[in-house]
Amino acid sequence: MIAVAERINGMFKDVKKAIQKKDAAVIQDLARKQTEAGAKFLDCNVGTAAADQQSAMQWLVEAIQSAVKTPIALDSQKIDVIKAGLAVCKNEVMINSCKADEDQLDKYMPLAVQHNASLVALTINAQGVPQNIDTRVEIAATIVSKAMEHGLPMDKLYIDPIILPVNCDQKQPDYLLQVMRQVKLLCDPPPHLIVGLSNISQGTSQRELINRVFLVMAMGAGLDAAILDVFDTEMMDDAITSDMLLNRMIYSDSFLKAARM
Numbered sequence: 001m002i003a004v005a006e007r008i009n010g011m012f013k014d015v016k017k018a019i020q021k022k023d024a025a026v027i028q029d030l031a032r033k034q035t036e037a038g039a040k041f042l043d044c045n046v047g048t049a050a051a052d053q054q055s056a057m058q059w060l061v062e063a064i065q066s067a068v069k070t071p072i073a074l075d076s077q078k079i080d081v082i083k084a085g086l087a088v089c090k091n092e093v094m095i096n097s098c099k100a101d102e103d104q105l106d107k108y109m110p111l112a113v114q115h116n117a118s119l120v121a122l123t124i125n126a127q128g129v130p131q132n133i134d135t136r137v138e139i140a141a142t143i144v145s146k147a148m149e150h151g152l153p154m155d156k157l158y159i160d161p162i163i164l165p166v167n168c169d170q171k172q173p174d175y176l177l178q179v180m181r182q183v184k185l186l187c188d189p190p191p192h193l194i195v196g197l198s199n200i201s202q203g204t205s206q207r208e209l210i211n212r213v214f215l216v217m218a219m220g221a222g223l224d225a226a227i228l229d230v231f232d233t234e235m236m237d238d239a240i241t242s243d244m245l246l247n248r249m250i251y252s253d254s255f256l257k258a259a260r261m
């Protein structure tokens with residue numbers, strides 16, 4: 001599983017404060033610790049901490065890069081904030097995210113190709129987040145055909161079917177599993193699938209348990225990446241064990257230790 005670490009996000013109070021005070025040490029510490037915990041990308045989202053999101057994004061990226069070489073996932077809904085981040089990123093990078101309207105895809109896909117970046121595309125269009133299975137799969141098919149048109153290879157494309165909190169609509173987690181299985185059949189090789197895992201448990205009383213169980217179920221349905229809490233060591237071990245059981249890594253008696261390195 002490709003772990004995208006969620007913690008460098010202005011949604012969290014310590015990060016918000018660090019952005020406002022330009023306290024790079026807080027960000028560097030999170031960048032190092034999340035990398036040690038197994039992050040393959042560090043999600044980087046300025047949230048609502050700053051009036052000037054473009055310069056805040058550049059400051060965050062530079063703070064991270066002064067500590068680690070781990071690839072960054074630039075997380076913003078605004079293309080100008082993404083572009084500001086891309087301008088200072090030195091290493092491999094992921095663009096997180098774009099919506100699936102054709103005019104949006106026609107802007108983000110060439111940008112991803114130009115920067116050799118991975119692109120997260122949400123199954124959202126002008127009508128909003130579809131609540132059913134078929135519309136999500138149809139939107140995923142549009143994303144895939146647009147990627148082919150723009151020359152974005154499938155191993156750089158991450159489709160996000162969008163998790164909603166389970167306590168809002170209990171049908172959604174099962175719908176998402178069905179969407180994931182169908183998206184993996186759209187083409188060969190298929191695109192990656194990603195979710196913002198912690199969203200599923202927002203407002204619930206059993207956050208870690210719900211996150212962990214859904215992660216394992218989703219990996220069984222084809223999920224290959226997740227934005228998640230890499231400090232949840234039990235969940236990271238669940239992800240490694242799922243990779244082993246899905247034959248994505250070789251079994252040995254020390255498989256956990258081998259994968260944690």
Ligand code: THG
Pocket residue numbers: 006009011012013075096097120160162163195196197198199202203227
């Ligand atoms: N898809 C994509 N990108 C995303 C998301 C997604 N980026 C943002 C988000 N969703 C993923 N990241 C988080 C980070 C934190 C939480 C949820 C998702 C979270 N935070 C605590 C909460 O809301 O209760 C905040 C706790 C605190 O303030 O200390 O759950 O879906 N592509």
